[in-house]
Amino acid sequence: MVIVTEEETIKYSNIRLPSQLENVIPLSTSERLSSQVSTAIKGSKMTNKCLIGNDVVQTYDEKSYSYKLDDCYHVLSADCRPSVRPSVLGKVVDGKKYVKVYVKNS
Numbered sequence: 427m428v429i430v431t432e433e434e435t436i437k438y439s440n441i442r443l444p445s446q447l448e449n450v451i452p453l454s455t456s457e458r459l460s461s462q463v464s465t466a467i468k469g470s471k472m473t474n475k476c477l478i479g480n481d482v483v484q485t486y487d488e489k490s491y492s493y494k495l496d497d498c499y500h501v502l503s504a505d506c507r508p509s510v511r512p513s514v515l516g517k518v519v520d521g522k523k524y525v526k527v528y529v530k531n532s
Contacts, residue, residue, distance in 0.1 A: 476503055478516050478523055499526065 427438045443451060450466040453459065477484040483502055484490045493500075495518040504513035515526040 476514060478502065478525070483516075495523075499524075 427441065429436045429438075450463055453462050478495070481492055481494045482490055483493045485503065495516055497517055497519045499515040499517045502514045502516050505511060511528065511530055513528045515528075517524050
């Protein structure tokens with residue numbers, strides 16, 4: 427690895443990394459860090475969106491499942507960690523889709 431600054435150039439070699447990082451390193455500055463790490467861990471990219479279609483829900487990890495929404499809010503995605511509680515709820519009323527997104531302190 428080489429780090430170049432205006433003042434100096436530093437070359438690192440034979441850097442020992444924990445075995446858990448074998449599939450994560452090297453990283454690229456052209457792609458988001460979170461995307462690179464999730465790809466290394468999961469083996470596939472994680473998208474930053476979920477989709478609600480006609481009787482189908484596609485999750486953030488691009489898995490699709492049949493699910494019929496009605497006029498009550500349903501939890502489509504949630505993180506139950508105490509420090510972070512984002513959740514996505516959805517419902518369909520007269521063919522119109524409604525989505526609520528909750529984040530910490532909202």
